[in-house]
Each structure stands twice: as structure tokens, then as C-alpha cells.
Amino acid sequence: MNKDISLTGYLQQYFGFSRFKGQQEEAVKSVLEGKNTFVLMPTGGGKSLIYQLPALLLDGTAIVISPLIALMKNQVDSIRGMQTEDYVAHFLNSSLSRAAIQEVKSDVQAGRTKLLYVAPESLTKEDNIEFLKNINISFYAIDEAHCISEWGHDFRPEYRRIRPIVEEIGQAPIIALTATATAKVQHDIQKNLGILDAEVFKASFNRANLYYEVRPKVKPESQIIRFIKQNEGKSGIIYCLSRKKVEEIAETLQVNGIKALAYHAGMDAATRSGNQDKFLMEEVDVIVATIAFGMGIDKPDVRFVIHYDIPKSLEGYYQETGRAGRDGGEGKCITFYSYKDIQKLEKFMHGKPVAEQEIGKQLLLDTVSYAESAICRRIILLHYFGETYKQGNCGNCDNCLNPKEQIEAKDEVVRALDAILEVNEKYKGEHIANILIGNKTAAIKSFKHYTLKSFGAGKDHDERFWNAVFRQSMIKGLINKDIENYGLLKVMPKGHEFLQSPTSFMLVKNHEYEEEEESSGSGGAPSGATGGDPALFAMLKDLRKKIAKRKNLPPFVIFQDPSLADMSIQYPITTEELQNIQGVGQGKAQRYGKEFLELIKKYVEENEIERPEDFVVRTVANKSKMKVFIIQSIDRKIPFEDIANAKGVEVREVISEVEAIVHSGTRLNIDYYVNDVLDEEHQEEVFDYFREAESDSVEEALAELGEDEYSEEDIRLMRIKFLSDMGN
Structure with missing residues (x-):
């Protein structure tokens, strides 16, 4: 290292930057001085430079421990891009061939390699340990260090073994880097790595350019497509919790003309890294991924991050949203929230060790509070990471742009503090809320807490209200959640002062998110369908009546009520748009659509x-394979029982599928099956009934024709035959 060149000079020489960001320079100096160093900087804060620059300047090779192969490749490519020789940086992991591993090792032994990236799993291999014992190591850098802590959002047990292995290979300074860590996680990392003496560099967690919004999870696919179409050509990431959902959403986006690809750990490595490269090279705009995607993805212009499913922890949420707007430009972070998702996540925890379940529940509760709270999103996020946000209104989140009503809650805060103290600060928020609302849970019965003065003292409000009181009292510093002890609530000195002389406490009321209704599984149309635009709905019904009369068909054969209702919401004006209407397939759209579209x-x-912009939401029938199988089987005259057995479903489900196929306008000839079930006379009777009927209701048909004569299945089969013969 040339003493005549300043650090900024080296920064310019190696990275092309004229100045350091934030605390980068101080942190780089700490590493150069051989000190253990802990770096906590939000995504996009420039963490990697803190170990890359010293590695280039010091003698020896820096060992960088990194959790993901994709991340290592990304980092190595970027360093090589700034240097003249490729051997300056290498990675050592399971993706390399024997020959490639040999080449890496000889470059390292020759002292040419300044940065060697390894996965924690590779570090534990005996031959790698022996190899590393014989090289000059400048320092160890542990990237994504939150993986060490079980309180972190991405805990990896193998990260816990780093310290003993470092001791076996040979001592050198340790640099731990992460983008998200609460005080608890930070302490856990330093303790586990044996660097409690480390120089600590913490940047602010506030990313002022990011816009945060939580939306109710109602028709999320439509909302996502609408949002992406309004932000055409911009790069974005959509996070889902399951691989199956990733595949479904990616497919739905593709059929809606959006350049999107999937990314998850279940895909083969080549496809996965190929999809990631296409995103980085801007061949696709959107990546739909599980959380495996994005660690260290250095794409500065991601303009939006959408969470289709609420994340398991606020740290995970913060890290994932942090991938938006790393260049300081626009970054929209939109999350879909439904309490059902929280219940699903809780179910996943069953079967795990009790301590792990408790930690998981605590992390989830913080996420729920964030989603349901109507106070500034930044205040909550920064408070979670131990930082105080001074402004009352950030002007860049949904809650600040659309403030919710506030109510005076001085009296309620007093009741909450009294209840916490009455149980000697030994219980969690959930239990204290149950005491206040007077809910005799098993725990309250066993501790005899129904005898407390506070029991039922807050029954004028519900549990969600009391959760808002706890959350906002925490942010004001009146109470604290003891994370070491499973989140027990403690009253702080400020809380005791408040009890002595209560002052005004304006509480922001929580959001009440509407839930999406479960769709009915029956093949028949939902009854009582009503339109979005009553005038248009009435006109469409009149037109249907006119066409039905002209064609001598019952009106329901043309289009069913739910289809007309959907038309009066969506206003389709092309055949393509009409095919996206509920219960309308290609056949129906072409046969009857023209007059409806004109109207x-x-x-x-x-x-x-103004028609809804997200109208043309094409859906991918996830049952499309099933439908194709059924159509092919019916063409081959295979009995419904055999079709059901082949697919492991009930005959009723096969009939429901067939109903849906016929309703959308595909003609199916099921005579071979109906003839086995009903004789000619009975068939004619049901057929004549539907010819005259006002509606296609199975219940009405059974009442008219006699339940002792026909089963529900008979009527459904005949209705399919009638619709197929007459309408399609």
C-alpha cells in the first residue's frame, strides 16, 4: 500500500468514486488497522466496499464468507469488472468443477488472489481447512452476518460454526456485515463471533426515497397487474412465500403481456442463475421470487418491491424492501396483508422446538402490528431497529399521505400500564389484552387472572385496539418489550411518570383490512349475482332476453347472471376482453359476444x-391441465368414475369441472355417460324442463321433477347436456 496515496485516491483508482458514503471511510480505516469491525448499513449503503477496498490494499487474501452462490458470483464479477486481471477475486463452492477448484487454489497460493469468497458449508470441508491453513489471510469478512442469529430473519445453523473454524485455520481480524439487525441480533452476532470488542459502524435505517404501503389482499393479482402496467418498463421484484405461488404469479404476469420470470430454490441452478442474469441485463422487467432471491443483488434501479405474502419478520421485510431504489431514485414498496396469511404462517411453526416457535411468534406479531398500525410506517420500522424518527409525518407512506382518525386515549393507556404492573411485568401483550377485555382463556383461568382488578377493565374495546395501545406506548417510550424473555411487557421510567400524572395521548386507530371472500367451489354459478353498474346490468339482461327469444333458448344458456354482473363491472369492449369475463370462454365470446360488446x-x-385500467387480467387456469385431461377423456368416452380415479378426485369434482368447461362455451358430448345413468324417457323429461325453465337452478329442477325420481347428479349431468347441445 503506497503511503503517498490517500484513501480517497485508492477509492478513485479501484472503484471510480470520488468520495466515500456515510461512515464508509472510518470503517475502511478500522479494517486497515487490523481491528475487529461490525458494520450495520441498510441495503444500498455500500457495505461490500468496506471489505473490498482493504482487501485490495493489504497483503494476503481476504476470506469472504457469503451465504449464496448467486451472491458470490455477482460480487466476483463486479470486482473483476473493475480490475485488469480475473485472478484478483475467486469463489470456492460446490458449483465448481475439480479443474476449476485447482485453478482457484493455485491463484490463491501464488498470492495473486485478494478476495476469496466461500460458502460456510465449503469452509467446514476438511481439505479446504487444510488448504487455508497454509495461506496468508489478511482478514475474514462475514457477509449477511444476521444469518448467525436465530433472532435474525434468515438464521442458518452453519453460520454458528464460523468462529471455531476460524480458530482452527488461523486467527485474523473479523469483519461482520449486515443490512438488518436489531440490538438483540447485533449482540448475538458479536458474541458468537467473539468480537464484542469490535469497532461498530451503524448507519441510519431511514431510506427516505422508499414509499411504504400496505394494501388489503383482495384480488391481489389484479392489483399487481394494474400497478405494473401503470409502471411499464420499470424493474421490480415480487416476493411470495411459496414456490408454487411464485410459479403461478409469474405465469399470470406472462399471459398478461408482462416480461416476468420466476426464481426459487426448487429450480435447477442453471435456470435460476439464467433468470437472475436476464433480470440484471434488463431482458425481463419483473422477477417473482421466494426470499432466496436478492441477497446482494446489486441492481440499483429496482423501482418497486411487492410482497404478495406478508413476510415472517420486519427484518426480512426491511431487507427485501431495501432492494428498491438503491440509486436513491424512486422505490415503491407495496405489501398485501390478510390476517389469514398470518394464521398460515403460525401453522407452519407447529412442530418446531418451543423456543423457536416463541421467537417466530414474536417476530410475526411485530409484522402484524406494522401492517395494521395507522401511524407513520417509518416511525414503526426505525423504532424496531432502535432508531428514533423525529418527524411526525414522513410524507412518503400510505399512513402519512392518508392520515387516519386519532382519538384521546389517556385513560386507556393508564389502564394498560396498570394491567402490566398488576401481573408484575411477567406477561406478553396478547395475555394482557385478554385480561383487559375480560376473556377467560385457559392461561387466565390457570393463573386465576380473572380475579385481578384489571380483568374486564377494558372490555369497551377489542384486542386489536389494545394492541394499538401497546404498540404506540412502546414507540412513545412508556413500555418496552423484553425480547430476551419472549416479549414480556415492561413499564419504563417514562411509563411510571405517565401513571403519576397522565397527559394527553392521541392514539391513531388501527386499519381494519377487508378480507377476500372464498370463491365457491361449485360448478354452478353463484346465486344472486348483482352488477357493478345497475343500469348496464339491466340493459344486458334485456339484451339476453331478446337474443334468447330469437334463438328459442332459455336466457341462462346465452350467458349466466354472474357473467353479466362481471361485464357491468369490467366494461369489456373487445372479444379478447370478453373472454376474461367470469364464465365466458372463447366459444361463448364468439357465438354470442358481438351484440353485448356493441351495447x-x-x-x-x-x-x-373510465374503464378500469387493470381490466384485461388474463388468468392462468391452474386447473388447465385437469381441463385438458377431462376434455380428452370425454372425447375417448371414458366413464366419469375412471376420470375421477385417474386424478384422485371425487366424481362430483369432475362434474363441476365439466360444468365450468361447458359454461364457458366449449361443446362436450357426454351422451355415452348420460345414457348409462338415465333412460331416454327421463332424459327427455329433464331436457324439456330446462327448455321452459326461467333459471338453471338444480334445486328448482329437483323440486319440480321430484327428488325421489332424480338425484342432484342426474340433474347436473342433464343440465350439462342441455347447455352443450343447445348453447354451444
Whole structure:
């Protein structure tokens, strides 16, 4: 290292930057001086430079421990891109061939390699330990260090073994780096690595350019497509919790003309890294991924991060949203929230060790509080990471842009503090809320807490209200959650002062998120369908009646009520758009669509209606394989029982599928099966009934024709035959 060149000079020479960001320079100096160093900087804060620059300047090779193969490759490519020789940086992991491993080792032994990236698993291999014992190590850098802590959002047991292995290979300074860590996680990392004496560099967690919003999870696919179409050509990431959902969403986006690809750990490595490269090279705009994607992905212009599923912890959420707007430009972070998802996540925890379940529940509760709270999202996030956000309104989150009503809650805060103290600060928020609302849970019965003065003292409010009181009292510093002890609530000195002389406490009421209704599984149409636009709905019904009369068919054969209702919400004006209407397939759209489309188009123009932009949401029938199988089986005259057995379902489900196929306009000839079930006379009777019927209701048909004569299945089969023969 040339003493005549300043650090900024080296920064310019190696990385092309004219100045350091934030605390980078002080942290680099700490590493150069051989000190153990702990670096906590948000995503995009420039953590990697803190070990890369010293590695290039010091004698020997820096060992960088990194959790993901994709991340290592990304980092190595970027360093090589700034240097003249490739051998300056290498990675050593399971993706390399024998020959490639040999080449890496000889470059390291020759002292040419300045940075060697290894996975924690590779570090534990005996031959790698022997090899590393014989090289000059400048320092160890542990990237994504939060993986060490079981309180971190991405705990990896193998990270716990780093310290003993470092001792076996040979001592050198340790640099731990992470983008997210609460005080608890930070202490855990330093203790486990044996660097409690480390120089600590902490940047602010506030990313002022990021916009945070939580939306109710109602028709999320439509909302996502609408959002992406409004932000055409911008790069974005959509996170889902399951691989199956990743595949489904990616497919739905593709059929809606959006350049999107999937990424998850279940894909083969080549496809996965190929998809990642396409995203980095801007061949695709959107990556739909599980959380495996994005660690260290250095794409500065990600403009939005959408969470289809709520993350398991606020740390995970913060890290994932932190991949937006790393260049300081626009970054929109939108999360879909439904309490059902939280219940699913809780179910996943069953079967894990009790301590792990408790930690998981605590982390989840913080996420729920964040989602349901109506106070500034930044205040909550920064408070979680032990930082105080001074402004009352950040002007860049949904809660600040649309403030919710506030109520005076001085009296309620007093009741909450009294209840916490009455149980000697030995219980969690959930239990204290149950005491206040007077809910005799098993725990309250066994501790006889129904005898407390506080029991039922807050029954004028519900549990969610009391959770808001706890959360906002925490942010104001009146109480604290003792994370070491499973989140027991403790009253702080400020809380005791508040009890002595209560002052005004304005509480922001929580959000109440609407839930999406479960769709009915029956093949028949939902009853009582009503339109979005009553005038148009009535006109469509009149037109249907006219066409039905002309064709001598019952109206329901043309289009069913739910289809008309959907048309009056979506205003389709092309055949393609009509095919996206509930219960309308290609056949129906082409056979009956023309007059309906003309009517809607005229209505839209005359009334100057703005059609919903997300209208053309094409759906991928996840049952499409099943439908194709059924159509092919019926063509081959295979009995429904055999079709059901082949697919491991009930005959009723096969009939429901067939109903859906026929409703959307595909003609199926099921005579071979119906003839086995009903004789000719009975078939004619049901057929004639439907010819005259006002509706296609199975219940009404059974009441008219006699339940002793026909089963529900008979009527459904005949209704399919009738619709297929007459309508399709």
C-alpha cells in the first residue's frame, strides 16, 4: 500500500468514486488497522466496499464468507469488472468443477488472489481447512452476518460454526456485515463471533426515497397487474412465500403481456442463475421470487418491491424492501396483508422446538402490528431497529399521505400500564389484552387472572385496539418489550411518570383490512349475482332476453347472471376482453359476444365511463391441465368414475369441472355417460324442463321433477347436456 496515496485516491483508482458514503471511510480505516469491525448499513449503503477496498490494499487474501452462490458470483464479477486481471477475486463452492477448484487454489497460493469468497458449508470441508491453513489471510469478512442469529430473519445453523473454524485455520481480524439487525441480533452476532470488542459502524435505517404501503389482499393479482402496467418498463421484484405461488404469479404476469420470470430454490441452478442474469441485463422487467432471491443483488434501479405474502419478520421485510431504489431514485414498496396469511404462517411453526416457535411468534406479531398500525410506517420500522424518527409525518407512506382518525386515549393507556404492573411485568401483550377485555382463556383461568382488578377493565374495546395501545406506548417510550424473555411487557421510567400524572395521548386507530371472500367451489354459478353498474346490468339482461327469444333458448344458456354482473363491472369492449369475463370462454365470446360488446361500447361512450385500467387480467387456469385431461377423456368416452380415479378426485369434482368447461362455451358430448345413468324417457323429461325453465337452478329442477325420481347428479349431468347441445 503506497503511503503517498490517500484513501480517497485508492477509492478513485479501484472503484471510480470520488468520495466515500456515510461512515464508509472510518470503517475502511478500522479494517486497515487490523481491528475487529461490525458494520450495520441498510441495503444500498455500500457495505461490500468496506471489505473490498482493504482487501485490495493489504497483503494476503481476504476470506469472504457469503451465504449464496448467486451472491458470490455477482460480487466476483463486479470486482473483476473493475480490475485488469480475473485472478484478483475467486469463489470456492460446490458449483465448481475439480479443474476449476485447482485453478482457484493455485491463484490463491501464488498470492495473486485478494478476495476469496466461500460458502460456510465449503469452509467446514476438511481439505479446504487444510488448504487455508497454509495461506496468508489478511482478514475474514462475514457477509449477511444476521444469518448467525436465530433472532435474525434468515438464521442458518452453519453460520454458528464460523468462529471455531476460524480458530482452527488461523486467527485474523473479523469483519461482520449486515443490512438488518436489531440490538438483540447485533449482540448475538458479536458474541458468537467473539468480537464484542469490535469497532461498530451503524448507519441510519431511514431510506427516505422508499414509499411504504400496505394494501388489503383482495384480488391481489389484479392489483399487481394494474400497478405494473401503470409502471411499464420499470424493474421490480415480487416476493411470495411459496414456490408454487411464485410459479403461478409469474405465469399470470406472462399471459398478461408482462416480461416476468420466476426464481426459487426448487429450480435447477442453471435456470435460476439464467433468470437472475436476464433480470440484471434488463431482458425481463419483473422477477417473482421466494426470499432466496436478492441477497446482494446489486441492481440499483429496482423501482418497486411487492410482497404478495406478508413476510415472517420486519427484518426480512426491511431487507427485501431495501432492494428498491438503491440509486436513491424512486422505490415503491407495496405489501398485501390478510390476517389469514398470518394464521398460515403460525401453522407452519407447529412442530418446531418451543423456543423457536416463541421467537417466530414474536417476530410475526411485530409484522402484524406494522401492517395494521395507522401511524407513520417509518416511525414503526426505525423504532424496531432502535432508531428514533423525529418527524411526525414522513410524507412518503400510505399512513402519512392518508392520515387516519386519532382519538384521546389517556385513560386507556393508564389502564394498560396498570394491567402490566398488576401481573408484575411477567406477561406478553396478547395475555394482557385478554385480561383487559375480560376473556377467560385457559392461561387466565390457570393463573386465576380473572380475579385481578384489571380483568374486564377494558372490555369497551377489542384486542386489536389494545394492541394499538401497546404498540404506540412502546414507540412513545412508556413500555418496552423484553425480547430476551419472549416479549414480556415492561413499564419504563417514562411509563411510571405517565401513571403519576397522565397527559394527553392521541392514539391513531388501527386499519381494519377487508378480507377476500372464498370463491365457491361449485360448478354452478353463484346465486344472486348483482352488477357493478345497475343500469348496464339491466340493459344486458334485456339484451339476453331478446337474443334468447330469437334463438328459442332459455336466457341462462346465452350467458349466466354472474357473467353479466362481471361485464357491468369490467366494461369489456373487445372479444379478447370478453373472454376474461367470469364464465365466458372463447366459444361463448364468439357465438354470442358481438351484440353485448356493441351495447357495452355504446354505453361506455355515451356515459363517458373510465374503464378500469387493470381490466384485461388474463388468468392462468391452474386447473388447465385437469381441463385438458377431462376434455380428452370425454372425447375417448371414458366413464366419469375412471376420470375421477385417474386424478384422485371425487366424481362430483369432475362434474363441476365439466360444468365450468361447458359454461364457458366449449361443446362436450357426454351422451355415452348420460345414457348409462338415465333412460331416454327421463332424459327427455329433464331436457324439456330446462327448455321452459326461467333459471338453471338444480334445486328448482329437483323440486319440480321430484327428488325421489332424480338425484342432484342426474340433474347436473342433464343440465350439462342441455347447455352443450343447445348453447354451444
